[in-house]
Amino acid sequence: MQPADRIQFLRQEIRRHEDRYYQQADPEISDGEFDALMAELRALEAASPGLVTADSPTQRVGGRLADGFPSVQHAEPMLSLDNAYSETDLRAFDERVRKGLGLGEGDPPVRYVAELKVDGLSIALRYERGSLVRAATRGDGDTGEDVTANVRTIRALPLVVPGARECVMEVRGEVYLPRAAFERINRQRVEAGESLFANPRNAAAGTLRTLDPALVARRGLSAWVYQLVVVATDGGGDLPESHEAQLARLEQWGLPVEPHRRPCAGIDEVVRFCADWQEARRDLDFETDGVVVKVDELAARARLGATSKFPRWATAFKFPAEQRTTRLLAIETEVGRTGAVTPFAVLEPVVIAGSTVSRATLHNADDIARKDIRPEDWVLVEKAGDVIPRVVGPVLSRRPMSAEPWVMPEACPRCQSVLVKEEGEAVWRCENASCPARIRRGLEHFASRGAMNIEGLGEALVDQLVTCGLVRDIADIYALTLPPLAALESQTQKADGTAIVRRFGEKSAVKVVEQIQRSRENEVWRLIFGLGIRHIGERAAQVLAAAFHSLEALAAATPEALEATPDIGPVLAASVHEWFTAPGNRALVARLGAAGVRMEVPEAERQATTAPGPLSGRTYVLTGTLDTMTRDDAEAALARLGAKVTGSVSRKTTAVVAGREAGSKLDKAQALGVPVLDEAALRALLAGA
Ligand SMILES: [Zn+2]
Known part of the structure; x- marks a missing residue:
């Protein structure tokens, strides 16, 4: 396969996965796998700079910005909205609208659209001939700041909108930080001794105004759009005449529109919508502090106009503060x-x-x-x-x-x-490395799902193991054997004050020992993350494992060598270096190695430095019957191109090739989110390579 084809393929895949992740909330692959696709694309583009295009997903992360942001004049002023704090306020708003439109008692109710008000930062996106050319903050409403480089890192926002090639448009929306990302960032800030963001909105605003797009990309901002302002069209004509139709058009063009909005016939339905979401909003993965109510018909909006501060055709209902x-x-x-x-x-x-x-x-x-x-x-x-x-x-x-x-x-x-x-x-x-509290937390972290993923070794068991002296550090975990584990006893008090003694028991002990055994085979980055080095999160651990291949090489790395690694800055580099030079830590790593914990990235999984074939480094699994070739032939053809063909599906599998009557391997691929190729796709892959 020519690099150009692979680049094309990767871009398509990345866009497809972004769409599944952000628009459909139904990802097929893990974040790590997504990052791997992106890394491959970045490497290919670095090797052939001539093939880099402005719409490539890699271009979301631009270079470092110069200081400050240039100012941008909005196509139309971005007005703020009048507020409504109660049902009475909402009804008064409806009265004003009806009066403004000359509607009386007997006339039909006004049609509104009720949308969840996203608690984030307003932005205006300018697309010209279907390409995102500029993104600006709201600023004072007339003039905002040009934050294009940062907004390009937001995966939810398409860089290209093919459906809008005919026009120049400004799309307005809200950039926000999903709850999970907010919690993750604040956890990291606690660990780093930094002040916490008070809420996701502050975190989003702070992030969008950072001068480092790479940092913005890591924070995981997302966005919803809620308004289309058409600046100029080629053909004219076919533009939606209602707000709801505009939103549907934006959605159809691949822009993220919040799906819970509701067209309402009259204010009663609006009031009900607001009441419904007061509690239900807690289940959303983003913050909402209210409901925006807009008159649906654009012609009616024009008739209503605006005061000096607010449009007369919209209001923002605020949920009561908690x-x-x-x-x-x-x-x-x-x-x-x-x-x-x-x-x-x-x-x-x-x-x-x-x-x-x-x-x-x-x-x-x-x-x-x-x-x-x-x-x-x-x-x-x-x-x-x-x-x-x-x-x-x-x-x-x-x-x-x-x-x-x-x-x-x-x-x-x-x-x-x-x-x-x-x-x-x-x-x-507390700087005491053998502080029992730190040790407990360190053990919990080591065994946690994100790190070594030792199921069953949670807070309660860690507590018992440390209390009875069976485990003093992470290496001790690998010396645990069945009998003492099964004999562990815990006491709980009944309401009448009598104590119940529970034995951990044979069955639970067997499970935990199996989990510990299995964890010896974990990927090396899990171990690096599990060590609990300050500032080294999951992502950084993956980067380090990919760059250094072994704990030995990582331990020997100089701060300069560490800092030369992509994504590893001076603070992280110093932290890693410090950890490995601290007394006791190297001995701890040596004991883990002696206990059989994997210390090196297997040769086959290292990014090949020599390239024996265009599919090197990729692993395929074949299943089912192929029509135009035997499985052996397909396997041989893939192998000739440098791919590895294995018999079982894992998260590391690049793709599963599924022929007719594919069985459990296909199910497994789907369960794990591994891409599936049909025979035609396989032939295209072989032909392309
Ligand atoms: Zn202490």
Whole structure:
């Protein structure tokens, strides 16, 4: 296969997967596999710069921006919306609209479109002849900032809209951070000792205005669009005359339009929509703080016009804020895996946004002092962006006389080591590497799904193993044997005070031992991630494994060599280097190696430096009957081109070739999200190569 064909194929695949991921919320492949496709495309394009086109998915991550953002004039002003806080307000809005349109008692209800109001950052996207040429923030409504390079990294937004080749259009929408991405970023920020984003909107706004598009790409922003402004057309004519039809057109063109919108015949239906979503919105994967209500008919909108500030044809209904007051019983601290000691609030349980809250974050000691939050205070608690409950501040009028200011402990709550705070950091840390709290957290992390994925070795079992001295560090996990594990006992107290003793038992022990055994074969990046090196997340671990191939090489790498790795910056490089030079860590790695844990990326899976064939590095599985060739022939043809053909489907399989009457392998491929090729696709692949 010519590089040009492979590039073409990869671009198509990447776009298809993006569509499944973002538009259909039904991904076929894992993020890691997606990244692998992208990495291959990037490598091919780097080798043939002449083949790089502006619409290639790789071009989403542009170069570093110069400082500041140029300003951009919007095609039409981006007005903000008037607010409605109650059903009464909504009905008053309807009255004004009806009056403005000259409608009386007997006339039919006004048709509205109700859309969930995404809590993000407004943007205007300009497409010319179907290509995204510019993206700007709302700014002051007339002029925004040109954030094109950053917006190009948002996978949900197509760079090319073939359906819109005939016109120049501005599409408006909202860039947001999905809840899961928000939680992940805040977790990383805790570990890194950085201040937390208060809510996904702040995180999205902060991200979109960063000067590093590569960072923006990693944050995982997404977007919904909600308005089409046509600037000029070639043919004219065929433009939708209602808002709902416009949204349908945008959707049909492949732009992301939030699917829960509802056309409403009259304000009663709007009121019902708002009521329906008040609770249901918690199940969405993005934040919404209200409902935008718009008159559907564009001609009617034109008749209604705008005031100096707001369009008269729309309003934003805001859901009531989710805040409650409760008693702050105590402020306690907990120790994380990197030793960060963070305070949290123990609350008298209170129901907020549908769930009972008895703990809330207090960020850090400085924050507590600044807000003067004291144990015994009555405090206002909210679910920040409906995600993490947090203490907003004390209710001073209800402060008991006895409430004393809280003081951050000077020593680790678990090991009594003196806590240390680095220059410029807000987080206090326990620096004792053998702190039992850190060890427990470290073990939990090592066994967690994202890392070594040892099922059954969770918080409770880790706690028992550490308490009884069976496990002191991660290497000890591999020395665990059946008898002591099966004999583990845990005590729980019954309501009447009598204790029940439970043995862990043979069956559970066998399972855990099997899981531990299986984890010896894990990919090397899982081990690197599992070591719990500060700042090294899953992605960075994968990059390091791909670049260094073995723990030995990684341990020996200089900070310069580490920093020369794509995506590894100076902070990460220093952190890796520091970890491997710290006393005890190399011995720990050596013990893991001696226990049979995989320490090297197998030769076959390393990215081939010599290229014996155009399909090198790819693995195929054949199943079912082919019509135009035997399976042996197909296998031989693939092998001649450098591909590996194996008998069983795994996540590492590039694709499964399925002929007629394909069986369980096809099912497995579908279950694992491995691409499936039919015979025609196989022939095209062989012919192309
Ligand atoms: Zn400690």
